[in-house]
Amino acid sequence: MNNQTQWYVKPVVFVLCLLPFAYLLFGVLTSADFLGANPVEYLAHRTGDWGLRFMLIVLMVSPLRRLTGWSGLLKFRRLLGLFAFFYVTLHLVVYVGLDLGFNWPDLGEDILERPYITVGFTAWLLLIPLALTSTRKMMRVLGRRWKKLHQLVYLIAFAGVVHYVWLVKKDLSEPLIYVGIFVVLMLLRLPARLTKQPQVN
Amino acid sequence: MLIKKPSDIKASEITDEKHYKDRRKFMQVGLGLAGAAAIPGLWLPGPVHAAREKLQGVQPSQYSSTEKPTSYKDITTYNNFYEFGTSKTDPAKYAHTLKPEPWSIAIEGEVAKPGNYHLEDMIKASTLEERIYRFRCVEAWGMVIPWVGLSLGDMLKRFEPTSRAKYVEFTTLYDLKQMPGQRRSVLNWPYVEGLGINEAMHPLSIMAVGLYGEVLPNQNGAPLRLVVPWKYGFKNIKSIVKIRFTETMPRSTWAASAPREYGFYANVNPAVNHPRWSQAKERIIGSGSIFARRKKTLMFNGYAEQVAHLYAGMDLRKNF
Numbered sequence: 187m188n189n190q191t192q193w194y195v196k197p198v199v200f201v202l203c204l205l206p207f208a209y210l211l212f213g214v215l216t217s218a219d220f221l222g223a224n225p226v227e228y229l230a231h232r233t234g235d236w237g238l239r240f241m242l243i244v245l246m247v248s249p250l251r252r253l254t255g256w257s258g259l260l261k262f263r264r265l266l267g268l269f270a271f272f273y274v275t276l277h278l279v280v281y282v283g284l285d286l287g288f289n290w291p292d293l294g295e296d297i298l299e300r301p302y303i304t305v306g307f308t309a310w311l312l313l314i315p316l317a318l319t320s321t322r323k324m325m326r327v328l329g330r331r332w333k334k335l336h337q338l339v340y341l342i343a344f345a346g347v348v349h350y351v352w353l354v355k356k357d358l359s360e361p362l363i364y365v366g367i368f369v370v371l372m373l374l375r376l377p378a379r380l381t382k383q384p385q386v387n
Numbered sequence: 388m389l390i391k392k393p394s395d396i397k398a399s400e401i402t403d404e405k406h407y408k409d410r411r412k413f414m415q416v417g418l419g420l421a422g423a424a425a426i427p428g429l430w431l432p433g434p435v436h437a438a439r440e441k442l443q444g445v446q447p448s449q450y451s452s453t454e455k456p457t458s459y460k461d462i463t464t465y466n467n468f469y470e471f472g473t474s475k476t477d478p479a480k481y482a483h484t485l486k487p488e489p490w491s492i493a494i495e496g497e498v499a500k501p502g503n504y505h506l507e508d509m510i511k512a513s514t515l516e517e518r519i520y521r522f523r524c525v526e527a528w529g530m531v532i533p534w535v536g537l538s539l540g541d542m543l544k545r546f547e548p549t550s551r552a553k554y555v556e557f558t559t560l561y562d563l564k565q566m567p568g569q570r571r572s573v574l575n576w577p578y579v580e581g582l583g584i585n586e587a588m589h590p591l592s593i594m595a596v597g598l599y600g601e602v603l604p605n606q607n608g609a610p611l612r613l614v615v616p617w618k619y620g621f622k623n624i625k626s627i628v629k630i631r632f633t634e635t636m637p638r639s640t641w642a643a644s645a646p647r648e649y650g651f652y653a654n655v656n657p658a659v660n661h662p663r664w665s666q667a668k669e670r671i672i673g674s675g676s677i678f679a680r681r682k683k684t685l686m687f688n689g690y691a692e693q694v695a696h697l698y699a700g701m702d703l704r705k706n707f
Contacts, residue, residue, distance in 0.1 A: 224672055300665075352663070355526070356644070357573050
């Protein structure tokens with residue numbers, strides 16, 4: 187397959203990634219019906235969904251590249267990763283700002299006493315260094331350590347999935363879909379290590 | 388291959404469809420007329436899929452809150468009714484399969500007058516009252532709901548509970564066709580809830596049959612549901628088909644499914660948190676802006692003055 191990507195592909199992907207945000211923003215600005223009876227909850231859930239989805243999409247890049255042999259895919263990993271950070275941050279802003287009304291003691295209590303929030307908040311904290319070191323320059327500066335640092339992405343995605351499973355009251359069917367996708371994406375990484383051996387031989 | 392059990396075969400499949408439909412219509416009209424003759428001025432349940440229908444002779448009540456009620460739209464499109472799906476928008480979408488009429492309720496257990504009663508017969512002797520109550524869901528959101536209902540205590544007394552009746556257990560309809568959500572074992576169906584007899588007899592407890600002066604919509608628990616305003620919403624069991632008086636504490640559905648998270652009493656209590664969220668504050672549905680602050684939750688949902696004595700001496704942390 188052609189490894190040369192057309193100049194317009196990246197902007198198109200960028201706009202596609204922005205669509206969920208644009209949809210939510212449109213809803214807020216027009217007080218749209220689809221926000222439902224509890225708009226704050228709706229916004230928190232949808233931004234959380236997209237944060238988690240982008241985390242999993244990022245994890246899809248490597249396996250997809252191996253499957254298709256199209257290394258051009260790697261060029262989108264940073265963009266997708268930053269969008270994951272964007273939606274997770276938006277999720278946090280909706281929760282802290284709109285839901286808690288920037289009540290810091292309430293936030294502290296939530297983080298300390300409710301495991302799903304502890305885990306979710308930790309995941310966001312861990313995303314910060316990854317976002318900050320996502321530039322080409324930081325890649326050069328950090329060298330080998332960059333790769334080590336960015337392996338945190340597995341832990342963060344895991345924390346995100348756990349966050350979702352733990353917050354659900356009873357019906358686990360939706361969070362379990364995310365668990366399933368995460369498990370498959372991790373399993374796909376196993377053969378990569380195992381099949382390397384025969385290739386060397 | 389699918390072999391149907393006799394009970395799975397609908398009358399409509401055996402009887403010629405036209406005759407079947409005519410018969411149903413005849414029964415509905417018949418019931419309506421019989422009821423109308425018995426209780427002049429009282430509302431009669433309409434046919435299935437009836438348009439919004441006004442209830443007649445509804446009296447105001449001294450127990451009503453003066454707060455502004457949540458909109459009809461929010462009350463009827465945002466609620467939990469797992470029998471129709473686990474999303475809060477599911478009941479409004481899928482509850483049309485429920486047929487609230489004709490409806491009868493089995494009265495069992497420690498009573499002098501057990502039996503099967505038609506809904507009309509159960510409510511005809513009572514005055515329908517509008518009760519505007521605060522509603523607090525265990526998920527930390529709240530509404531103000533103008534129910535129409537009858538005093539639960541007055542209704543129950545007519546069956547003459549015996550001295551051994553310490554609790555009242557309520558059961559929701561179990562019918563996979565009418566309540567497709569029951570095909571999934573999210574909860575242990577049918578839904579069961581219970582009250583202490585003193586809670587059931589409290590004047591604030593009602594059996595609701597209406598909303599905003601109209602017949603109760605399917606998604607809110609038609610044709611009759613419990614409303615106990617000082618308890619979390621899940622106590623307010625919907626679409627009731629059985630009421631049983633017992634000597635021992637009933638095994639309520641949520642308490643049985645997650646005993647650490649939901650108790651039998653489920654009294655609204657800002658000091659006792661759910662293990663996964665705080666109960667100190669609540670989001671009021673329909674407060675207009677996404678920037679609206681949460682409101683502080685009140686002990687017994689603001690009904691402490693009327694009900695606190697029921698729990699005198701009880702450790703509410705243990706009996707949550």
